Amino acid sequence: MPQADPTDDLKKSLSERILVLDGAMGTTIRTYGLQEKDARGERFADTDKDLLNNGDILSITRPDVIGDIHKRFYEAGSHICETNTFSATSIAQSEFFVEDPREHGGRKDPEFFQKILENPFLKDLAWELNYESSRLCRKWADNIGSDTGIRRYVAGAIGPLxxxxxxxxxxxxxxxxxxxxxxxxxxxxxxxxxxxxxxxDILMVETIFDSLNAKAAVVAIREVYDEMKRRLPVIVSAAVGRGGETMISAQKVEALWNAFAHIDPLAIGLNCSLGPDLMKPFLEELSACAATHVSCYPNAGLPNPLAPTGFDLEPPHMHDYMAEFAQAGLLNLAGGCCGNTPEHVAAIAQAVAKYAPRQVPVIG
Structure with missing residues (x-):
């Protein structure tokens, strides 16, 4: 069942310490050596397209694996774990279940996507993926929270489409x-x-490549809140390129803050796309202008197919970078994106534990 509004508890905790996010679901899934048959299970055995890269489907077909990943991240020190729902929308899931019209000289257009949204299978699947993923993460948040006496939170992951x-x-x-x-x-x-x-407990609009997509997500959140007569805190997090701009909409980090300040997010931050060294100047810029908490969960360096995780940085490297960020007063929430396993998150948790959280500036 949905929990009581955790906003006050979260704000109190954020005033006392740097909270730790989780790491990379996809990276960690790959360490389990799953095969196509694992992703399909019996339910999707006859599906035409491959499902192994559809990590979200594992919340249904291999909840034991996804639950174990949540458990490991919470045990590593995560105060907040994200649900396994990065691509759990009808639009994103259609990539795995609907024939691409471009393969036969057609095109994807609003008429095509209207059929996607009206497709009963995809609509029911999207609901089930989100509902069951949220329940699964909730279970482990409560279990580990009860065992340790430290409250753990569930962030509903809303990806960029x-x-x-x-x-x-x-x-x-x-x-x-x-x-x-x-x-x-x-x-x-x-x-x-x-x-x-x-x-x-939280809704996290993350890995924002296209700010207009993220605007749609934020409007969706507000409209659902109005329907349900309740509110949960919101975190927004952008993926930026080497120039500090969102990849598709090319919005700089200060503009990003200005675009989302009106929703009074619990936090705004940066994730994915860059390693911590390349992300630092943009994190500094965001920290200087954001009148709310700041989150940061970078990739473990840049992609490297020869590295065990597909990324260069190992846990000690992430420890040192995140300790540097924390010491500089840039962080309220810290974690890892692509390439970051539970071992990386344990190192990050250790790195930030001894530093005070960033002080939210009073701007106005």
Whole structure:
């Protein structure tokens, strides 16, 4: 069942310490050596497309694995773990279950995605993925919290989708978009309702490549809150490139804060895309302008297919970088994105434990 509004407890904790987020679900899943048959289970055995890269489906077909990952991250020191729902929308799941019209000379357009949103199988699947993932993470948050006497939280992960509202794919028709704002909004609302019903404490709009997609997610959250007559804290986190801009909408971090300040997020932050060394100047910029808490969960360096996790940095490296960030007063929440295993998160938790949290500036 959904928990009571945790905002006050979270704000109190954030005033006392740097809270620890979890690490990379996809990276950690790969350490279990799962095969295609594991992802499919009996239920999806006859599906035409491969499902092994559909990590979200494992909340249904291998909840033992996803539950164990949550357990390991909480035991490593995570105060907040994200649900396994990064791609748990009808739009994103359609990539695994619907034939791509471009393979036969067609195109993806609003008419195509309207059929996706009206597809009963995809709609029911998206609900189940979010609801069950939220319940699964809730179970381990409560179990580890009870065992340790330290409250643990569940963040409902809302990913960036596989479509863009900002950019069109056709240079000859620059006004064309494959999907409409209202369609993205509808899909996100469906996800948000299920995450809340499953028992999450926080909603996290994360890995923002396209700020307009994220705007749709935020509108969805507000509309669902109004429907349900309740509120949960919101965290927004962007993925930025080497110039400090969101990848698709090219919005700089100060502009990102200005775009989302009106929702009074519990935190705003940066994740993914860059290693901690490359992310630091943009984190400094965000920390200087954001009148709320700041989160940071970078990749474990840049991708390297020869490294065991696919990324260069090992736990001691993440320890040192995050300790540097904490000592500089840049952090309220710290964790890891791609390449960060429970061992990385344990090192991050140890690194930030002795430092005071960043002081939220009073701006106005």
């Amino acid at each position: 596989t479509v863009s509202l900002t950019n069109g794919p056709d240079a000859n028709d620059p006004a064309f978009r494959v999907v409409t704002f209202d369609q993205v909004l509808e899909d996100y609302k469906h996800q948000v309702r299920a995450l809340i019903d499953g028992g999450c």
